[in-house]
Amino acid sequence: MTQRINTVLSIPEPRTAALIDKPYPVITSGFVIVEVAIAPVCNEARIYRDHQFEWHDSPTHLGHEGVGTIVETAPGSRFDAGDRVIVFQGNSCQKCFVCTQGLSPTHCLGIPYEGHTDGMAPQDVTAGLLGIERVNGSKSGGFGMVQFRIAPEHMIVRLPDDLRFEHAAAGNCTLGPSFTACEEFGVGAGDVVLVGGVGFIGLGAVANALYRGATVIVLGRHQYRMDLCRTLGVHAIIDPADPDWLQQVHAVTGDRKGADVAFECSGAPYYLERCLSGLRRYGKLYSLGHSGSERYSLSILNDLMDRHIFWTGGHDVRFRDRDGLLRMMGDAAVQRSIDTIVTHDLPMSRAAEAFEAGLSKNCGKIFLRPGS
Numbered sequence: 001m002t003q004r005i006n007t008v009l010s011i012p013e014p015r016t017a018a019l020i021d022k023p024y025p026v027i028t029s030g031f032v033i034v035e036v037a038i039a040p041v042c043n044e045a046r047i048y049r050d051h052q053f054e055w056h057d058s059p060t061h062l063g064h065e066g067v068g069t070i071v072e073t074a075p076g077s078r079f080d081a082g083d084r085v086i087v088f089q090g091n092s093c094q095k096c097f098v099c100t101q102g103l104s105p106t107h108c109l110g111i112p113y114e115g116h117t118d119g120m121a122p123q124d125v126t127a128g129l130l131g132i133e134r135v136n137g138s139k140s141g142g143f144g145m146v147q148f149r150i151a152p153e154h155m156i157v158r159l160p161d162d163l164r165f166e167h168a169a170a171g172n173c174t175l176g177p178s179f180t181a182c183e184e185f186g187v188g189a190g191d192v193v194l195v196g197g198v199g200f201i202g203l204g205a206v207a208n209a210l211y212r213g214a215t216v217i218v219l220g221r222h223q224y225r226m227d228l229c230r231t232l233g234v235h236a237i238i239d240p241a242d243p244d245w246l247q248q249v250h251a252v253t254g255d256r257k258g259a260d261v262a263f264e265c266s267g268a269p270y271y272l273e274r275c276l277s278g279l280r281r282y283g284k285l286y287s288l289g290h291s292g293s294e295r296y297s298l299s300i301l302n303d304l305m306d307r308h309i310f311w312t313g314g315h316d317v318r319f320r321d322r323d324g325l326l327r328m329m330g331d332a333a334v335q336r337s338i339d340t341i342v343t344h345d346l347p348m349s350r351a352a353e354a355f356e357a358g359l360s361k362n363c364g365k366i367f368l369r370p371g372s
C-alpha cells in the first residue's frame with residue numbers, strides 16, 4: 001500500500017519556496033483533518049524575504065489562515081467529513097478567563113507572552129500551532145500552508161452553504177481582526193475612521209468600517225493600494241507626506257478636529273504618529289500591525305493624557321465575534337469588497353511568485369491553493 005503524504009510549503013532559505021512531502025497527519029479526539037481549499041498569505045512574504053520566524057513558525061511550519069473541507073474526524077466529533085469550514089488560528093486552552101469569556105484565542109493564557117524575554121520553546125506551547133502537531137503525535141498538518149491541516153474543533157466554524165470559500169477565506173486576517181476592532185470600539189454610522197499603513201489588513205479595516213456606515217479616511221500613498229481603496233469607496237485619501245495632511249483630516253472631521261477611531265495597520269512609527277495625531281480628543285487607536293518587538297516612544301502627558309486617547313491592539317477574532325463576522329461575509333457589498341481586496345489567487349506550487357507579489361506591494365490579499 002502506498003503511504004499517504006501531505007504536501008507542505010517550506011521556505012528553506014531566503015527567497016526560496018518549495019513544496020515538500022511529509023507523512024499524512026494523524027489526529028486525536030477534539031481535532032479534525034481539513035483538506036485546505038485556500039491558504040491565504042499573511043506574514044509569510046516577509047518570512048520569505050527575511051527568513052526571520054515568529055515564535056510559532058519555522059521553515060517547514062508556515063501559515064495560519066485557511067478554509068477547506070473536513071476529510072476526517074476523530075470519534076465523538078461534532079463535525080462530519082464533507083463539512084466546509086473556516087479555521088481560526090491557534091489552539092487555545094478553552095479554560096482560562098480569555099477563552100471562557102469569548103475573547104481572542106491569541107491572548108489565551110496558554111501562550112506565555114510574558115516569557116518572551118526568556119525565550120519560548122514553541123513546541124511546548126500547546127496553545128500555539130506547533131503544539132497542535134505535538135498533542136496529536138503528528139508529523140505534519142499543524143499549520144495553514146499544507147494540503148491536509150489538523151484543526152482543533154473549537155477553532156473551526158462551519159460555513160453557510162451559500163458562502164463561497166473565496167469569500168470565507170477573508171474571515172482570517174483580512175477582515176477578522178478589524179471586525180473585532182470595530183466591535184470593541186463600537187464603530188458605526190456617523191463615525192469618522194482613519195486607516196493608516198494600508199496593506200491587506202488596512203484594506204480589511206476599510207471594508208469593515210464601510211460596512212458599518214462609517215466615513216473612511218485613508219492615510220497612504222502607494223498607488224496600487226490607493227487605487228484599491230478608491231474602488232472600495234473610501235471617502236478621502238490623504239497623502240501623509242503632504243505638509244497639510246492634518247488639516248485635510250480636519251476638513252473631513254469638522255469641529256471635532258480629528259477622527260473618532262484610527263486603525264494603524266503597519267506598525268511603522270511613521271503611521272502610528274500620524275494616526276495618534278489624526279485622532280480627536282477621546283479618540284481611540286487600534287494597532288493592527290506591528291514590526292516585531294520594536295519599541296515605540298510617546299509622551300504620556302502630551303500624546304495620551306492631555307488628549308485622552310484610548311489605545312489597544314490585537315491580532316485576531318474574538319470567539320464571540322465569529323458569528324457576526326460570518327454573517328457580514330454573506331453581505332453582497334462585503335463580498336464585492338473581498339473580490340477587490342483579493343488580487344492574486346495562485347496554486348501553492350507558485351508560492352514564490354505569490355510572495356514576490358506580496359513584497360512588491362502591488363497586491364491586496366493573496367490566496368494560495370494547496371491542492372494545485
Ligand SMILES: [Zn+2]
Nearest residue numbers: 042043065173
Ligand atoms: Zn494571518
Ligand SMILES: [Zn+2]
Nearest residue numbers: 093096099108
Ligand atoms: Zn485559554
